[in-house]
Amino acid sequence: xxxxxxxxxxxVKRTGEKVFLECVQDMDHENMFxxxxxxxxxxxxxxFSYDVKMKEKGDIPEGYSVSREKKERFSLILESASTNxxxxxxxxxxxxxxxQETQYFGPGTRLLVL
Amino acid sequence: xxxxxxNSPSLSVQEGRISILNCDYTxxxxxxxxxxxxxxxxxPTFLISISSIKDKNEDGRFxxxxxxxxKHLSLHIVPSQPGDSAVYFCAASARNNNDMRFxxxxxxxxxx
Numbered sequence: 001x002x003x004x005x006x007x008x009x010x011x012v013k014r015t016g017e018k019v020f021l022e023c024v025q026d027m028d029h030e031n032m033f034x035x036x037x038x039x040x041x042x043x044x045x046x047x048f049s050y051d052v053k054m055k056e057k058g059d060i061p062e063g064y065s066v067s068r069e070k071k072e073r074f075s076l077i078l079e080s081a082s083t084n085x086x087x088x089x090x091x092x093x094x095x096x097x098x099x100q101e102t103q104y105f106g107p108g109t110r111l112l113v114l
Numbered sequence: 115x116x117x118x119x120x121n122s123p124s125l126s127v128q129e130g131r132i133s134i135l136n137c138d139y140t141x142x143x144x145x146x147x148x149x150x151x152x153x154x155x156x157x158p159t160f161l162i163s164i165s166s167i168k169d170k171n172e173d174g175r176f177x178x179x180x181x182x183x184x185k186h187l188s189l190h191i192v193p194s195q196p197g198d199s200a201v202y203f204c205a206a207s208a209r210n211n212n213d214m215r216f217x218x219x220x221x222x223x224x225x226x
Contacts, residue, residue, distance in 0.1 A: 004157070033213070040123065042203060042218035043158070058213065090157055102148065103214060105157030 003027070004106035006091050011111045019078040021109050023091030030096035032074035033103060034058075034066060036087040043090065049074055050096055081113045117141045118206050120217035128225055133191040135220050137204030140185065144206040144215075149178060149189045152201045152219070161202070162189070194224045 007022035023032065031050050035043040035058075045058030049068040063085060067075040074093075078085055088110050092103040119138045127133045135149075145166035150158035164171040164178045164187065171178050177190045191198055204217040 009155075035216075040218055042118075042120070043205075043216035045213055045215070048213050056213070092157075102160045102163065105150075105159070107155070107157045 004091060004093055004104050006089075006106040006109050008109050009107065011109060013078075013081050013111065013113050015082060015113060017078075017081050017113075019081050019111065019113075021076040021078075021089055021091075021111070023074045023076070023093075023106055024072055025074075025091075025093040025104070026072065027093065027095075027104070028071065029093035029104075030071070031094045031101075031103075032068065033092040033094075034064075034074065034076045035090045035092065036060070037090055037108070038087050046076065081111075083113050085111065086113045087111060116218070117144075118204055118215045118217040120202075120204055120220050122220050123218070124221040124223070126223045126225060127194050129196055130193045133189075133194045133198065133222055133224065135189040135191075135202050135204075135222065137187045137189075137217055138185055139187075139206050139215075141206070141208070141215070142185070143208040145209050146207050147178070147180060147187050148205045148207075148214070149176075150203040150205060150216075152203065158203055191222075194222075196224045196226050198222060199224050 004025045033048040034046045047066040065077045091106040094101040094103045148163040149161040151161045152158040180187045201219045207214040
């Protein structure tokens, strides 16, 4: 049974703070993803990683960075949080390969930036 | 540029009836399509998928239909149950791409 965990379910931060969101998966998946979910916009891809120390920008990378030092862990970093980064953040992972693979999601982190 | 569109933000159906959720896409490179289901305070969970070599895939009460010429897919749930009430996301990806694009979601409410 695939398990994707996220370090916090709820976070409240102040504008300008540095924020770390952690994600860990236990299925040895090569690929890991960070999305944000906003009403009316669905899930939008921020960054993804297909291997350790590798990262690719998604559709909305501005204001975010990521770190993948170990295969099982993918961190999303908000260098200087802003109110427009208030959102639900979802981490996902999947196997890599020629056939597209289903992504498995964590429970999400609801971030409020004041 | 939203490559995957779900134009109905919400849908309400009576228990026992059919629920039909629709999804359109614009990128002709997409060849793998998925539906995810999301309950409040939980992450999305995979429901059903379809490859572009098929036009239908069925799994119990859930059937996904793909119309490649129209760049349209739909999810049919029959019979609908109150436990099906959730937000449903359509997603698509292209061969050899590891990333996926999601629609905005449709909130399904099944009334007892």
